[in-house]
Amino acid sequence: MIQVTLSAIDQFRAKHGGDTSTAETEIRYLLENLISTGRHQRFENGTWRLQADERFAVLLSDDAARVISYTTPHGERTYAQVKAGVPSRSRCKEKGWVRELQTELPIRYTNLVLRRFAREVLGTEFTRSTGRKVVEAAHARGMQVQPDRPSNGAGRRRMTDGEGLKWHFVYSPGERPTVVHLSWKSGRGPEAAARAEAGR
Known part of the structure; x- marks a missing residue:
């Protein structure tokens, strides 16, 4: 199983809030979708960037064993919320x-x-x-x-x-x-x- 690092969890929580368990669950859901449908890019240092069309992305270690980073410009919704059709709260x-x-x-x-x-x-x-x-x-x-x-x-x-x-x-x-x-x-x-x- 791919490990989700504390750094990635902290990045998710900084964007969306929530507890550690929720953050890891959300990142794993995103990762599963990115593996099958996302765009994959490998950098010179060996790390992998997986990105969704909705601009949610994770960075994997060079051996693809760990999620070391989570990024998105969408602070108001998680990937799961976007896929579920939850309306944006960006105008809050x-x-x-x-x-x-x-x-x-x-x-x-x-x-x-x-x-x-x-x-x-x-x-x-x-x-x-x-x-x-x-x-x-x-x-x-x-x-x-x-x-x-x-x-x-x-x-x-x-x-x-x-x-x-x-x-x-x-x-x-x-x-x-x-x-x-x-x-x-x-x-x-x-x-x-x-x-x-x-x-x-």
């Missing part, structure tokens, strides 16, 4: 304004990341009125720790900034890197500060 106003704030940025940040950054770093909520300030602050800090793109163009990298905040980057071929998760180094962050204050 709430998500539209968040995407618009990041159009010119070299890094993309998920809604969950921006909400957590706003709450735990800036002490505010991520809303339309605070959105631009939150995105600018998150991007300024994210750029300071952005790691190099993996040699094959796909993968996951984690970097910790000077304040102990861990930035989880996901890379996909031909797309901007995406920060999909934030976490705190042990002993840092608002919860650690609250515990320290309570212990005084």
Whole structure:
């Protein structure tokens, strides 16, 4: 059985949300269809790109044993939803304004990341009125720790900034890197500060 890597699962979740199990199931459904009906391209490094007419694609390792990347411009629907005729939600106003704030940025940040950054770093909520300030602050800090793109163009990298905040980057071929998760180094962050204050 072909393995679906954590990087591919993270890329799916960054686009569509959902849990790990759902992401793997959706990717396997896509893969089954791509093997029989998709366009297949082999790169110089031996990896394989399988793409559907609907612009959903996976990247396989050189031995075709692992799905190492998942890409699509369709953040509003999965491949299974497209095939099932689920209507597009791309005109959703709430998500539209968040995407618009990041159009010119070299890094993309998920809604969950921006909400957590706003709450735990800036002490505010991520809303339309605070959105631009939150995105600018998150991007300024994210750029300071952005790691190099993996040699094959796909993968996951984690970097910790000077304040102990861990930035989880996901890379996909031909797309901007995406920060999909934030976490705190042990002993840092608002919860650690609250515990320290309570212990005084």
